Amino acid sequence: MTTHAQGLSNPANSQPGDALITAHDLTLRYGSKTALERASFSIPKGRVVGLLGHNGAGKTSLMKALVGLLPADGSLSVLGLSPRHQRNALLEQLCYIPDVAVLPRWAKVSELMTLMGGLQPRFSAARARELLKRTSVSESDKVKNLSKGMVTQVHLALVAAIDARLMILDEPTLGLDVISRKSFYEMLIEEWCDGERSVLISTHQVEEVESLLSDVMMLDEGRLVLNISLEDMDKRFVALSHDPATAEAIANAHPLLRYRQQGGRSAAIFDGAPPAEIAALGERIRPSLVDLFMALTRNPALHAKRA
Numbered sequence: 001m002t003t004h005a006q007g008l009s010n011p012a013n014s015q016p017g018d019a020l021i022t023a024h025d026l027t028l029r030y031g032s033k034t035a036l037e038r039a040s041f042s043i044p045k046g047r048v049v050g051l052l053g054h055n056g057a058g059k060t061s062l063m064k065a066l067v068g069l070l071p072a073d074g075s076l077s078v079l080g081l082s083p084r085h086q087r088n089a090l091l092e093q094l095c096y097i098p099d100v101a102v103l104p105r106w107a108k109v110s111e112l113m114t115l116m117g118g119l120q121p122r123f124s125a126a127r128a129r130e131l132l133k134r135t136s137v138s139e140s141d142k143v144k145n146l147s148k149g150m151v152t153q154v155h156l157a158l159v160a161a162i163d164a165r166l167m168i169l170d171e172p173t174l175g176l177d178v179i180s181r182k183s184f185y186e187m188l189i190e191e192w193c194d195g196e197r198s199v200l201i202s203t204h205q206v207e208e209v210e211s212l213l214s215d216v217m218m219l220d221e222g223r224l225v226l227n228i229s230l231e232d233m234d235k236r237f238v239a240l241s242h243d244p245a246t247a248e249a250i251a252n253a254h255p256l257l258r259y260r261q262q263g264g265r266s267a268a269i270f271d272g273a274p275p276a277e278i279a280a281l282g283e284r285i286r287p288s289l290v291d292l293f294m295a296l297t298r299n300p301a302l303h304a305k306r307a
């Protein structure tokens, strides 16, 4: 891992004894293109981890490696198994919705349940029926007659009816409206998460998922630049809201990011508490996940928008 990544990763977040995923120096390549560079992290049980990064940051590649679809350098263990060499055993024990997931359009929901029962030993049709009751979809509906949001709900109901310890979701709410996204996340948290199971979820809806997450991993151009619990994030990163008159002094203290809050007031984020004389120039506020994301990932377009 690069110096930058090491500086921002959080060893206190790792609990190897409870870990469902352990990666050390994980590197992923497509020919000469490096999609992920020497990432080390672990995901313990009972966590809801957001995987954030701009387009091309490496999120899908990492998820593919976790389910054995992409060869990896370094070491990787998922549910105690090697994804590449014990893929079949692994797939019996985890749920995965890839970003390109589709359900067969010709099928009825009841037929999908029969299919799942045949393919996945840990699938419970009774559980899927329970979960479907949360949606407006019935078993006799055909996939081709459902809206995009309904299809996604069916997909989640089918996958969440698998008795697994780990769920990996690659941008599961892409293309859904805000109500559909909300009901998707409600079903996920209320019906699947039980304090023992963990979810790794990639998304661009940073603001929306903040309240769901226990932890966040941020990728920037293939580097893991932050891996931290939301609790520790609040303790570690300090944002100061300040008057324009103090902007120069604040800038000289080298914050991670200077930005404008809603309402136009200036603010700056520091990694750790700034010196007392700098802290005295502003009012401490809580940095949002979006603000931190902008501070730690380099997307010129986004930075320009916030300036």
Ligand SMILES: Nc1ncnc2c1ncn2[C@@H]1O[C@H](COP(=O)(O)OP(=O)(O)OP(=O)(O)O)[C@@H](O)[C@H]1O
Residues within 6 Å of the ligand: 030, 033, 034, 035, 053, 054, 055, 056, 057, 058, 059, 060, 061, 062
């Ligand atoms: N099949 C492939 N062949 C070559 N390069 C690839 C391939 N798939 C991905 N890449 C490259 O690997 C890098 C990471 O891509 P990846 O799809 O993992 O990013 P991502 O964070 O999921 O992006 P997005 O948010 O746009 O889905 C990118 O530079 C991409 O161009």
